Amino acid sequence: MSAVPLTHVLMLSAILFTLGMAGLLTRRNLIFMLMSLEVMFNAAGLAFIAAGARWGQADGQIFFILILTLAAAEVGVGLGLALQIHHRFRTLDMDKVCELKETEP
Amino acid sequence: MTILLFYLAAFVAVIATSLVITRTNAVHALIYLIVSLLATGFVFLLLGAYFAALLEVIVYAGAVMVLFLFVLMMLGLGRDGEGRERELLQPHLWYGPAFLCGVLLGEWGILFLGWSQPFPLHAVDAKQVGISLLGPYFLAVELASMLLLAGLVGAYHLTELQRRPGA
Amino acid sequence: MSWPLPLWFIPALPLAGFLLLSLLPLSSRAIAWIGTGSVGLAALVSLSEILAPAVVIHQSLDTWMSAASLTIPFGFYCDGLTRTMLGVITGVGFLIHLYSTAYMAGDEGYRRFFAAMNLFVAAMTVLVLADNLVFLYLGWEGVGLCSFLLIGHWYRDPANGRAARKAFIVTRVGDTALVLGLFLLFDRLGSLDIQTLLAGLEPHTGSSWLKVAGLLLLGGALGKSAQFPLQVWLPDAMAGPTPVSALIHAATMVTAGVYLLARLHPLYDLVPDIRLLVAVVGGVTLLLAGCSALVQSDLKRALAWSTISQIGYMFLGLGVGAWQASVFHLMTHAFFKALLFLSAGVVIMALHHQQDLEAMGGLRRRLPGVFWCFLIGVTALAALPPAAGFFSKEAILDRAYEVSPGLWLLGIGGALLTSLYGFRLVLRVFFGPEKTYPDGQRPSGVMMMVLVLLSGLSLVGGLFPPLALAEVSTPRMISLAGPGVSLLGLGVAGWLWYLRPQILHGWRRWPLMAVLNRFWLDGWGFDSLYHGLFVQPYQTLSRINRADFLNLPFDGLVGFNRTLHAALLPTQNGRLRWYATGMGLGVAVLIAWGLCA
Known part of the structure; x- marks a missing residue:
């Protein structure tokens, strides 16, 4: 029985992370951006689990749990923001919501 | 054998994720995201992280994704909700997710029937994780609880939809 | 409380008055009471000092600053010279404050005026009471500041602001010299306590740095006392209210330079060259200012030039070593010049703030009280016996004759001019045809009371040379020259401005006289000279480097x-x-x- 090589798991993790990042950078809808963020979190978690499994340590899973916590909090706040933005701007297009734009003084 | 299962699950995860970021309909994207998370959970299982795999399915694919779904419904992205419901019930939309889930189910069956084994040498069980969590990582747990509290308060505050002045 | 009261009461009372007046919104009645009362109380304390046994009092209140070997205390020193000055400042100051309560009534800056006047009295008393030169300098700059504030009292007119700035900047030139002099003295002698300083001078006789120090201190005195070549600011300073001109620009502040040199006279005794220079400056100034006073068409400006000229006498006295006589003249001058200014104030008020001599004439019958007061003032100014000016001026001329007949001649020439311009003012204001009917504000009882008191002082003040000063005069034949030329001046003035005014009209047609008239009217062209020499190059530089x-x-x-x-x-x-x-x-x-x- 051969173990899954660590490199391959990390490659999977990198692919998922890159896909998430590509989604984050290309999509304009806030909901899709949040989903892409979830993908990226997940990819990071995968890397931790793989490393933890490779050395038989619990730390990898603990960090996964912390990432999970972070993701839960992030989703709570992010979706709240999405609701608020939709309420105020009647859109979720992040390119149209640019109130922080700096104008010439 | 196990390594083949891994590659298959990885393949499912990549395909599902690619579909997530390319869908135009948010609900479809969400369904593929769940598939992707399930596939990742399966990879955890293969790596011997049973506890993490369970959490992935319960917390991620379950709770967090349901939260997404709620918000999507609240925003009413399909204005005529009924038409959207009808659209969602069209069978051809379910072929993709169903197929990918089927693949994962098959893999799980193989494991379940004992034709293949996860990597028991590297398995880290829930007990070890628990001991570490409440031992050396106690401070991190406290920090995480703070984070969740802040997220709770933030979410509560942000979702208060007071009327815009003049609107 | 010990008797006499501590010296620090004298500046502290007007200072408290200043603080009260500037911080509290008061009714004009309360302002008058506080403003005049604080100076009155200070005058009472001063009187107790003057009547006390004539001993030297030295009191130290606290340490002001202390750095390495330099320790500056809030120290007060009181001797005969200080007592004389205190009497003049608080006594005449009190009378002028009393006069101001009526003169300034209804002015929108009533509170501001009295606050600044009180601060001035506080600073001036600090100046004469200080036992060290730094504390003296505090008072010195304080009076400069108050002078600036009061010249610009009616600040809405830009011309008044300009006059205030000019006074401040020109005196600043002298003040800079004074500060440099203080640095030099401290550098060489290691102390700024006046008595220590004077006691330590002896071994340095003949050293060149002592001459430089004497010159620098003289520079400070020249600026403050408006002496040649820094005399240009005083005529413009007449932009201020008339009581200010009387108190600051006639009786007290402008004599601070005389006080400084009198206080430091042992230093000047060691450097005869510089002392001679003081005499020459005084002589030149008194002639120059006398000529300018002769042709002024503005009543207050004429009096201002007269003040410069009289301070020139004091410098002459200092220069010939008769510092007691100078201080005596300072005292009598304070009496009669304050009297002249305050009388002029009544005239100006009666004529609706008209200061031009052309518009005056024949006021003798309309304002008889003021006429007599003014006449007494001019008599004292022209040094005719028995008025006060006679004794003090004779004391100076007497000593000048002993030192150098040339300086005496300057003084006698000045006496002739003084008499001429003095009686010219009397004749043009109170005699001749009536040009403007004085239907303005009549002098109130308080004002007339002040004028009568000052007239009395101008008449009999000369009989009481400051007790603490040494014997000042010994009668001799040459002493008759002074009253002689004064009478001559009276005669010529009467002839030119009363009996035969057409002679003057004839002179006016001569081009040379017209030019001379113009030249003297402008104060010998010093204003344009300084404008071309300093102001314009500076402005050009500023423009280039905009x-x-x-x-x-x-x-x-x-x-x-x-x-x-x-x-x-x-x-x-x-x-x-x-x-x-x-x-x-x-x-x-x-x-x-x-x-x-």
């Missing part, structure tokens, strides 16, 4: 930051994806760098 080249590096820095800001502005476009891309690229670069390293 952009201030020293600022260029800083402006460049600002410009650079602005350019950078403009360049980076588009990156702040408020787009979430743009920021995310930036972060992603940054992380990618960092990771790539980390991998390569």
